[in-house]
Amino acid sequence: MTNWARANKGFLLFLMLFGIFRTAVADWNPIPSASMHPNLLEGDVVFVNRLAYNVKVPLTDIVLGKTGEPQRGDIVTFSSPQGGTRLIKRIIALPGDRVEMRDEHLIINGQPADYAMLGSGSETIASAGKLASVQLRESIGAGQHRIQLLPEVRAKRDFAAITIPPEQFMMLGDNRDNSQDSRYIGLVPRALLIGRAERILASADIEGNWLPRTERFGMSLYGQH
Structure with a gap:
C-alpha cells in the first residue's frame, strides 16, 4: 500500500486539492426533487459559488470570514437545521425583516408582494398522481421570480x-405547496449556508427519457421571469 501511494502521489495530491476546491471554493449540486419548480427541474445540475457569503474551514461549518451578504431572492444551498441534509431554496426574508404569509401571499415589512398569473398546467406527485398547477410571477420590491402553486x-x-x-x-x-422549507424546518442560521447557486451547468430528463436538455445548459438562475 505504501509503495502504491508513493507511486501515485501526484494523483492523490490532485484528489486532495480537488476535494478542498469543492468544499471551499465552488461546487455543483444535482437537483433531486420538485421543490424549486418551475425554475429548477429534477436532473438539473447547478453551479454553486461557495465563496459568495463565507470562507469556511473545508468540510466544516466553521466560518473564517464573510465575503458577501445574502440577498433576498438568492437561490442558496444550505445544510438543513433539522438533520443536516443539503437543501436548495430561495431566500425570502433577511435578518430584521418582518414577514408573514396569508393565503399563500407574502407580506414583508408591511408591503404585500405582487402576483401575476403566468399560466396553468399539471404536476405529478407520487402519492397523489397528476394535480393541477398554477404558475405566478412573485414580485417583492425590485426582485421578481416565478413560483408554482398546487391548489389540491x-x-x-x-x-x-x-x-x-x-x-x-x-x-x-419556489414550488410553494411541495417544499420542505422554513415553514417546516425553521429559520436557517448563516453558518449553515453553503453557497449561492448561480447557473445550470447541465441538465437531463431523469423523469423521462434521460436525454440531455441542452437548452438549459449554462442558463442563469436569475433574470428568468
Whole structure:
C-alpha cells in the first residue's frame, strides 16, 4: 500500500486539492426533487459559488470570514437545521425583516408582494398522481421570480408575522405547496449556508427519457421571469 501511494502521489495530491476546491471554493449540486419548480427541474445540475457569503474551514461549518451578504431572492444551498441534509431554496426574508404569509401571499415589512398569473398546467406527485398547477410571477420590491402553486395539495399557506433574528434567514421553495422549507424546518442560521447557486451547468430528463436538455445548459438562475 505504501509503495502504491508513493507511486501515485501526484494523483492523490490532485484528489486532495480537488476535494478542498469543492468544499471551499465552488461546487455543483444535482437537483433531486420538485421543490424549486418551475425554475429548477429534477436532473438539473447547478453551479454553486461557495465563496459568495463565507470562507469556511473545508468540510466544516466553521466560518473564517464573510465575503458577501445574502440577498433576498438568492437561490442558496444550505445544510438543513433539522438533520443536516443539503437543501436548495430561495431566500425570502433577511435578518430584521418582518414577514408573514396569508393565503399563500407574502407580506414583508408591511408591503404585500405582487402576483401575476403566468399560466396553468399539471404536476405529478407520487402519492397523489397528476394535480393541477398554477404558475405566478412573485414580485417583492425590485426582485421578481416565478413560483408554482398546487391548489389540491394540503400545505402551510399561512403563518403569523415573525421578525427574522440576526444571522438567520427564511427560505422558501419556489414550488410553494411541495417544499420542505422554513415553514417546516425553521429559520436557517448563516453558518449553515453553503453557497449561492448561480447557473445550470447541465441538465437531463431523469423523469423521462434521460436525454440531455441542452437548452438549459449554462442558463442563469436569475433574470428568468
